[in-house]
Every structure is written in structure tokens, then in C-alpha cells.
Amino acid sequence: MALYPIVILSLFAACAACALSLAVSLRVKKLLDPLIEEGAFKNDRPPTVPIGTEVPGYGKLTDVNGDTVELATGSGDSWILAFLSTTCSGCKAQLPVYREYLKRQGVSPDRLITVVSGAAADLVMYTAEIGEMSRIVHADDSSTIGSDLNVYIWPTYLLVNSERAVEFSTTSISSLPELVTRETKALATP
Template identity: 25%
Template sequence: MPFLIAAVVVVGLLCTLDLLLTVGVIKRLREHTELLTRMGGGPASIAVGEEVGAFDTSTVDGESLSREVMTAETLVGFFSPTCQPCKEKLPKFVEFARSMPGGRGQVLATVIGAPEEATALTDMLRPVARVVVEGPTGPLSNAFKTKAYPTVLMVSSTGGRLVVKADHVELDQPAPRG
């Protein structure tokens, strides 16, 4: 009997210790969440329904690009050559872009990084999209308020305004036919 009482006391003490440690971890996670929020960890990109900011840039093929020339529903993607999730999502983006109504003209891909680093991604995207290579504070990144990669959006022109229609595009499904 004394052995059973001792075992129950030890298990009770272990459970109490576990509870204290769990409460400590939760408190620490809340502190870290607050710190990240204060450091500017807001949304990864522009919100649905929000108007895209003004931009003026050119593609790797020399085509001039601004929000005024984007008049139809357009798939927009932001990728980085140093981002592993980007490399995993890129083939799905390319396949989805192939099925976009209007073809290459309705797809915009932005590669964030130095031109020499962006070559592989640019080569994959060029057949299906207008491609822009820029830094993280480039005109497209600023206009779309993009802070994380990969980011895939659907935009459309409504009443002369370019607005975000979707901030989550299901790339496993074919593009909807207009």
C-alpha cells in the first residue's frame, strides 16, 4: 500500500510540473507573437477588395507594364529563388497559368531577387507569363504590398480600378473559363 501511495504522489507531482511548464510555454508564445506583431508582421500581401497601388515597370522581355494595362482578370504570382515553398509551388503555378483564359497576357509573375539568381525561375515562367525581376522593395512588391513568398493573387479591373479578387488561388484546379 505505501508503494501505491508513493506512486500516486510521484505521478501527481509530475503532472503538476508538466502543467507549470505548459503554462510557461504558452506565456512565452504569447510574448513572441506580440513581438512579431510589433515588428511589422502584418499580412503577407494586399487584401481582397483592396486596390492595387500604382506601378510602372518592365518585363524581362522589355514590355512596359503598369496597372492601367491590366484590364482583364489576371493571375499574379510572387516567387523568390531562395524560397523552398516557392520551388514547390512553381510547377502548379505554371500549369494553372497555361490554362488561364487569355493566355500569357493574363498572367504576371514577379521573381524577387538578383537577375543572376532569378534565371532558373524566369526560364520556367517566361513561356506562360509576363515576368518581372525585382528586389523586395520593387514597384510590384510595393504596389501589391507583398512581404512573403510565394504569394499568388487574382486581380481584375473593376470600374477602372485594379483590385484583388482573391488572395488564395487554388492552383490544383484548372483556371476558370471566362
């Protein structure tokens, strides 16, 4: 009979723990439902930079090596404009996949431009990973390319045509299509 009160207390504690767990779950669901309905956690969100947006001419930008970077234009080939941040965990997580994507393209780094925001001292990881395949531009106060295009999510990857119009926009490197070149266009034409 001495165990009877202990069993009752144990059952009461288990029921209280279940009730507390249910209350927390319902509260979390109540908080997340509006975000899910608004599309904050959906993969089919609209692109951060709308298709057809014109990339403004910036004249000459300077990459992290001090070399002049001109945004590709008039070559007939598409090019990549990526926006990453040194404080973005998603950017760091996607960096190895981005590196493999750049390797597969096999094109001049002048057609692969990566704009990285954050402290200049933190750019080392990006230059070490993709510096030989992409022109890396440090987004500082003198470069407004990201804000002019309304990039507000990092990472953002843009496929841009030779007339500087955005053809494709995504926040996931895995959904970015391959670059189209004059050679691949010629091969695709019957």
C-alpha cells in the same frame, strides 16, 4: 549477480533519456503554442493582401526580356499577379504546380504577371519554368509594387479584376481559382 548493477544502470539511463525527451517536447510545445494561437501555422490565415485592395497603376514595367508590361485594366477579364522570390523554398516547391496552373489557363501571358524578387542572376529557373506563359518582372529597387501592396509572404498569388481590385489572395497556388474571362462569364449567364 554481476549483471544486476548493469541492469540498474541501464534502467536509470533509459529513465533519464525519457525525462530529457519529455522536457524537450514540453519546451518545444511552450514555444509553438503562442505561434499556433496567433495563426502563424494555421491554413485559415487572412490573406496577405486584403480582398478589395486596389493595385496601383505603375505605368509601364519592364519584364526580364526587356519588353514593356502593362498591368491589365479595362478588358473585363481577371488576371493574375504573383509574387515569388529566388530565395523562397516555398516558391521553388510550388513552381511546378504554378506552371501547370498557368498552362490550364490558356490565356495571354499579358494576363499572368509574376514579380520575382532576388538576385537577377537567379531568375533563370523562373524564366525557364514559366517564362513562355507569364510575364516575369524582376522586383528591384525601381519597382515597388510588392511593398506598395504590403506583400510580406512569398509566394503570394493575387487574382485581380479588370478594375485592378484584388478579388482573391492566397499563399498557396493550389487554392487559387481559375481565371474568369468574358467568355466564361457569358457561358455562366443563363
